[in-house]
Amino acid sequence: MSTTGRGLHGRVLDTLGPEITAGAYPPGSVLRTDELAQRFDVSRSVMREVVRVLESMHLVESRRRVGVTVLPAREWNVYDPQVIRWRLAGADRPRQLRSLTVLRSAIEPVAAGLAARNATAEQCAELTECALGMVANSRGHRLEGYLFHDMAFHRVILTASGNEMFARLGDVVAEVLAGRTHHDVMFEDPDPAAVTLHVQLAEAVRERDAARAERLTREITEGALQELDILAP
Amino acid sequence: MSTTGRGLHGRVLDTLGPEITAGAYPPGSVLRTDELAQRFDVSRSVMREVVRVLESMHLVESRRRVGVTVLPAREWNVYDPQVIRWRLAGADRPRQLRSLTVLRSAIEPVAAGLAARNATAEQCAELTECALGMVANSRGHRLEGYLFHDMAFHRVILTASGNEMFARLGDVVAEVLAGRTHHDVMFEDPDPAAVTLHVQLAEAVRERDAARAERLTREITEGALQELDILAP
DNA sequence: CGCGGATAAAAAGTCAGACTTATACGTCAC
């Protein structure tokens, strides 16, 4: 589940990264490499590597004679999967989930339209398989099984679009879907209407109906927006 | 212009990063830290920091007893601004430009719709100012001036949307616009229709007409797609 | 001939300490 796991350096990162993204240090705060090394009981070499990684994520900035300065959230690389995970695990999780759901609502319809044009026969088959899996798990509190197929479904759509930028959002969408199922309200079985929409979407892609695929996906994502009480246009 | 500039570590990164994203080492290639350190004439400490950063971008993977393995492009963090710049500077620039333009066509209309709801009075003013600047530079080969206001315009839209994920794409869009003006065909003055659309968009946002703002932006981005010969739905 | 376990080698990982360099800040002269 955790990503960096390996290495002493990764363990420090897994503590310090979430602290920063959680806002434990207000923007402009100054950390010193030596102090951090002492706190985590690692050598400066390791600490410097950690700082370099945080710097490449634009979470901090390292300057001579000053120290390691924490940057304002506006500067962060919010598309870095690591940063996304850290923020989703932190306090402003709801806020983050909203941002990402709005992003989904912009991306996925277009991706679905492209998928209808570019999907391979194999991808079409995967898609219908996932949709069937969703149907099969849509009743009787089989939330985990439903989630599994839901994540796979959207990942296939994004990949089949043929656009690498879209494909790379597969993990993010999966994270959002998982978050919705696990942490937020979702005690009951999923909305039957949503299930039907997914089945129809798989159908539309198979039949190369780009316009319909886009329209159906827009309905799906608007449902997701409404769940989070985000006003739909 | 260049980003990492500072530090010995940054200079090595500015050479090795572009090499990898350009595909100089096929996926699965193995690099050794010591050899790299020798090649760039830096100490292993510095080289290790470089490798750590590349690893956080998912360009490479470092494993004990094996070395530093180059990962397939599918794994790369393609939203990392650094990676985007490296790829735009490399050989598959056209491909990259297409991916990003498709991304724009998905994001910007939604962002414009949100901007119409959320933009502050100040942002509305900036928007009209940018649009006027575009008009003023739309004739007589004043491409640089036009580009400047065009970049600013889209940046304001993305920021005014109020969604941090959208806002963070400001740099990317700017890069795409700059790329179009500088490297690709754009000898003549910009399309008058596009200029008009921008003026109308600023108007729509000012008047809080979200639907119209979205529709106008869709027209703008479809124009961008057509310029690159990407089929529009 | 093939298989499994001991063994060795290779590369990253870690650490400690000394040295260099840039730079913010205070001081002093004007």
Next chain:
DNA sequence: GTGACGTATAAGTCTGACTTTTTATCCGCG
């Protein structure tokens, strides 16, 4: 008050030794 100068500070760099993990090889046994 302003400007030049010196100093303290924290990051940056280098070196060399040691540890750890993982892979490949080799050998003996079935």
